[in-house]
Amino acid sequence: MDQYNLKKAKELIKLNNENICNCCLGRKFSNLKELENISGNRNRGKLINEKLSEKGYNYKKSSSCEICNDILFKVHENIANENILKKIIEKIDYLNLEFETFLIGSKIPNKILEKDEEINSILDLDVENIKKEINRKIGKLIEAKLNKTVDFENPDIVIMVDLRKILDKDKEENTEDLSKIKIRIQINPIFIEGKYKKLIRGIPQTKWPCRKCKGKGCDECDGTGKMYNESVEELISDIVLKETNGYEAKFHGAGREDIDVRMLGEGRPFVLEIKEPKFRKLDLDSIAKKVNEYSGGKTEYNNLKFTERSRKAEIKVSSPDTFKVYRALVECEAKISEEDLSKIKKLENSIIKQRTPQRVSHRRADKIREREVKELSTNLINSNTFEMIVKTQGGLYIKELISSDDSRTSPSISEILNTKSICKELDVIEVG
C-alpha cells in the first residue's frame, strides 16, 4: 500500500474513533490492486493493520465497530454456523419449492447503511456497500450447499434475508437465536407461449366475472362468480396451475375474438403467465396433451414453449402489418344473385371508415378508424345467404363491415347490396 492509501486508512480509523472492525477496514480498500488477491475483507483489514503498525501507527478498538456495529462479524458467524442456511432451507421446504437459480437480497438496519454511505462520501471511496457484501456471502453459501446458481438478471426466486432483528444497533442480541432471522421468498412467474384454437362458439377468451356480483358468487351466476362456465384461459390454466402448484394464472392473447366467433386455422398466439409456481420444470408436450384432453374438443393449444416476460406485451401490440383472415356466413333480407356478389368484390384493396361500433362503444373511445380490406371472395349458398372469406388489416370489425352498424361503417356489405345484411357466423381462420 502506498503512502496515500495508508494515510487514508489512518483517516478512516480516526473518523470512527478507532472503533472499526477488520471487515469494514478491509472492505473500504477492497478494490486496491495490491489487496485484490487476498481472500476476504477481514484478511485485507488485518494486513492493513500490519502495514500501519510497521509505520508506527497502533490503535485499540475499544467498543463495537462504528460503521457496522459488528454486524459483519455476526453475519459471518451465522453463515459459519449455518443458521442462515437452516432458515432458508426451512422456508424452501415449507413452500415445497423447486428452483435452479436464485438471487439473495437482505435487509439490515438503515442506520448502518447510512453510516456506511456517509463514510464513503467523506473519504471519497467507491466500494461495494455492506449489503452487497452480505448478499454475496450468503449467495456463495447457498450455491455451495444447495448446488444452485446465482442469477442477477432472471432468477427463479429471490431470497430475502431480513437480519434487522439480530443486528439491531441498540440491543445486545444473541446471535444463536434463529427466530430472529426472517426469510421471505419471492417466486418469480413463468411464461408459456403457444397458439390456441377455439373450435366451438360461445366461450370467451378470458375468465369473465359475473356482472352482478363481480366474482363473489350470487344467485344469478349460481355461485360461480362468472358469466361463462369456461373460457380459453381457464381450460388451459386449470391444468397448468395444478402442475405448477401456482398461485394465479393470467392469459395474454394476441388480440381476441368475440364469444360467438371461432378461432381456427393455425390458432392465435398467447402467453400464459403463472404467478408463484412452486414447480417450474415442466414437460410442456405432456402438459399440452393433458390440456387438450381436458378441454374436450372445445379448445386446442399447440406449440407450447417457455418464453420471456417481455413477450406478454409484445404479442399484444398489433402493428399495421398484422392481418386477419375471416370466414363469415352472411344473411341478407332481400334475395341476392351472383351478380350482386360481384359488386362486393370491389371492396378489395379499399379503405373502410369505421366509427367505433355501438356494441363496444361503452368500453372503447368513440373515433373513426381506417382499415384496409386486402382480399375478398364469396360463395353463394342460397338465395339470401353467402359465405365470404375476407383478409383484412388487423382491427377491422367484420360484423359491422357486413351490417354497416347504422351507417357508422362505410362502405359496407349492406350498403353495397342495398339490403340489410347480418353476420350469422364468424370464424377467424388466420392471424398473421
Ligand SMILES: [Zn+2]
Ligand atoms: Zn464493521
Ligand SMILES: [Zn+2]
Ligand atoms: Zn354473480
